[in-house]
Amino acid sequence: MAYVALYRQWRPQDFDALVGQDHIRTTLKNAINSGRIGHAYLFSGPRGTGKTSTAKILAKALNCVEGPTSQPCNQCSCCERITAGNSMDVFEIDAASNRGIDEIRDLRETIKFAPVDGRYKIYIIDEVHMLTTEAFNALLKTLEEPPAHVVFILATTEPHKIPATIHSRCQRYDFHRIEAGEIKKRLAEVVNRNQLKVDPEALQLIAAHADGGMRDALSILDQCAALDTEHVTADKVCNLLGLIGHEWVWRLAGALAKRDSAETLLILDELINMGQDVRQVLLELAKHGRSLMLFKVLPAGSSVMEMYSEDQTVLAEQSAQFTHQELVDMIRSLHEACNEAKWSPEPRITAEMALLSICRRVAAADWEALIARVNALENSLASGSMPTVSVPVQRKYSEEQPPALVQPSVRQPSAPKPVVQEIKPVAEMKTASSGMAKPVFTGPAKEEAGKIWAAILKELLADGKRSVHACISQGEILQLDEHQAIVGFAAKFSKERSEREDFRAIIEKVMAHVCGRPVRLQCVLGNSETSLPPAAEHVEKTNRAEIAAPKTEKAAAVSVEHPAVREALQMFGGKIIKE
Numbered sequence: 001m002a003y004v005a006l007y008r009q010w011r012p013q014d015f016d017a018l019v020g021q022d023h024i025r026t027t028l029k030n031a032i033n034s035g036r037i038g039h040a041y042l043f044s045g046p047r048g049t050g051k052t053s054t055a056k057i058l059a060k061a062l063n064c065v066e067g068p069t070s071q072p073c074n075q076c077s078c079c080e081r082i083t084a085g086n087s088m089d090v091f092e093i094d095a096a097s098n099r100g101i102d103e104i105r106d107l108r109e110t111i112k113f114a115p116v117d118g119r120y121k122i123y124i125i126d127e128v129h130m131l132t133t134e135a136f137n138a139l140l141k142t143l144e145e146p147p148a149h150v151v152f153i154l155a156t157t158e159p160h161k162i163p164a165t166i167h168s169r170c171q172r173y174d175f176h177r178i179e180a181g182e183i184k185k186r187l188a189e190v191v192n193r194n195q196l197k198v199d200p201e202a203l204q205l206i207a208a209h210a211d212g213g214m215r216d217a218l219s220i221l222d223q224c225a226a227l228d229t230e231h232v233t234a235d236k237v238c239n240l241l242g243l244i245g246h247e248w249v250w251r252l253a254g255a256l257a258k259r260d261s262a263e264t265l266l267i268l269d270e271l272i273n274m275g276q277d278v279r280q281v282l283l284e285l286a287k288h289g290r291s292l293m294l295f296k297v298l299p300a301g302s303s304v305m306e307m308y309s310e311d312q313t314v315l316a317e318q319s320a321q322f323t324h325q326e327l328v329d330m331i332r333s334l335h336e337a338c339n340e341a342k343w344s345p346e347p348r349i350t351a352e353m354a355l356l357s358i359c360r361r362v363a364a365a366d367w368e369a370l371i372a373r374v375n376a377l378e379n380s381l382a383s384g385s386m387p388t389v390s391v392p393v394q395r396k397y398s399e400e401q402p403p404a405l406v407q408p409s410v411r412q413p414s415a416p417k418p419v420v421q422e423i424k425p426v427a428e429m430k431t432a433s434s435g436m437a438k439p440v441f442t443g444p445a446k447e448e449a450g451k452i453w454a455a456i457l458k459e460l461l462a463d464g465k466r467s468v469h470a471c472i473s474q475g476e477i478l479q480l481d482e483h484q485a486i487v488g489f490a491a492k493f494s495k496e497r498s499e500r501e502d503f504r505a506i507i508e509k510v511m512a513h514v515c516g517r518p519v520r521l522q523c524v525l526g527n528s529e530t531s532l533p534p535a536a537e538h539v540e541k542t543n544r545a546e547i548a549a550p551k552t553e554k555a556a557a558v559s560v561e562h563p564a565v566r567e568a569l570q571m572f573g574g575k576i577i578k579e
């Protein structure tokens with residue numbers, strides 16, 4: 001005998017065998033028992049949740065020789081014929097392939113004849129949302145006044161596409177996605193009865209992957225069993241479904257938690273070498289991120305909400321290594337990268353960039369401390385008590401060391417001296433005339449920093465990074481120490497463009513080369529405006545025009561083809577506006 005697919009072998013034959021649709025089972029059974037049988041039903045819900053099966057059970061319940069009964073016998077000729085799909089009274093119509101008005105007209109012709117051997121003529125219209133508007137209108141007339149011996153069962157995965165006029169003439173039943181736990185239970189039963197050898201972890205994977213659909217779950221199980229008649233393991237299921245698998249995703253998340261960029265990239269490399277799909281890696285990592293996020297909020301969540309990872313030990317350990325915000329940011333970046341990878345010619349690069357930025361964002365845990373320091377600096381500047389930007393840090397560092405202002409890292413004896421060495425009295429300030437402390441260097445420190453900065457700018461040009469140079473050179477070096485260079489910008493645009501990942505990477509590379517150590521670029525808004533009139537002018541200009549290029553007026557006149565214009569457009573991401 002030909003092999004019958006598992007999902008057909010295990011199609012529920014009575015209401016009690018329906019999995020995960022208790023609400024529908026109860027209502028339908030009550031309706032039949034009390035003799036309140038509707039003339040039109042609308043079954044809606046995701047695919048594989050039992051709509052067609054329920055329709056057939058309902059047909060049997062109505063036409064069984066014992067019936068109408070909520071427990072069809074499945075033995076009589078009526079029941080058997082309905083199960084086999086050759087009953088003369090039950091019509092299964094696939095609206096996806098019979099969607100026109102002619103099919104509905106034919107249907108209207110046949111419904112007036114009495115049933116052949118049952119009590120009712122039952123019309124099951126699958127995927128009913130596919131009908132054309134004319135077909136719906138034709139159907140509507142029939143639904144309004146059907147003969148007493150006719151029952152319509154409309155099934156759809158997209159109930160919103162069904163006209164309200166049809167809706168209002170049907171009893172609607174919403175089928176739910178079946179919980180992974182219930183699917184797993186049912187799969188275990190099937191495995192047991194069919195004497196298959198399948199690991200519980202493999203069943204768990206299949207249940208999770210079926211996404212609430214029992215038919216999908218059974219089909220996957222079928223495939224797995226066909227692939228390996230001996231023993232189905234979690235690994236084999238992963239292989240078949242192209243899943244990355246928990247172990248790998250946990251390793252990857254572990255590397256991200258440790259902020260270990262190198263390990264992260266190596267794991268990704270290994271996965272890609274194994275032939276895994278980059279998007280699948282990102283997707284499963286995002287799902288695991290969701291598990292961590294949910295676990296952090298609701299440790300008992302794994303039993304309430306379906307989660308990708310359910311290993312409590314892993315969840316507890318890894319969720320403790322991230323903050324809420326980091327998890328939210330991580331999931332967002334992964335989703336963005338996943339979308340981007342769809343169109344990217346090199347999805348691998350997209351994935352690598354996303355993972356690195358997550359490592360880096362996580363690494364920026366000191367970020368808040370840094371912001372606190374900058375805020376403290378700004379406050380002291382505003383109060384006019386500190387003559388230079390670096391002074392509060394330097395002085396506090398050497399004398400009082402209050403926690404908020406202390407440089408976090410240990411200074412090595414061989415490390416270069418900080419550029420700013422001494423406190424300048426307020427009277428010496430270059431911009432004293434403005435009555436406000438300015439975040440600029442004074443004396444030799446300024447000169448030295450200026451020289452280094454000039455060298456950095458020069459190297460950028462020498463490297464051919466003209467767009468980057470044009471942007472960063474709008475800024476002014478405010479502080480340069482062992483770890484970071486703070487650059488102040490008058491214009492928001494130049495600041496934001498300079499600190500974006502692509503430009504930042506180039507700038508930091510050159511800074512590291514010139515300074516002989518890694519130096520982090522920190523861009524801030526605002527520099528000594530009054531002492532730098534050209535910059536102030538620039539602010540005005542950029543504020544006025546949409547395009548932030550310094551030569552806006554001319555740009556409009558120049559051909560877009562001109563290399564300089566093209567470069568400007570690339571740099572600023574703007575468009576030419578004619579004035």
Ligand SMILES: [Zn+2]
Nearest residue numbers: 064073076079
């Ligand atoms: Zn029967």
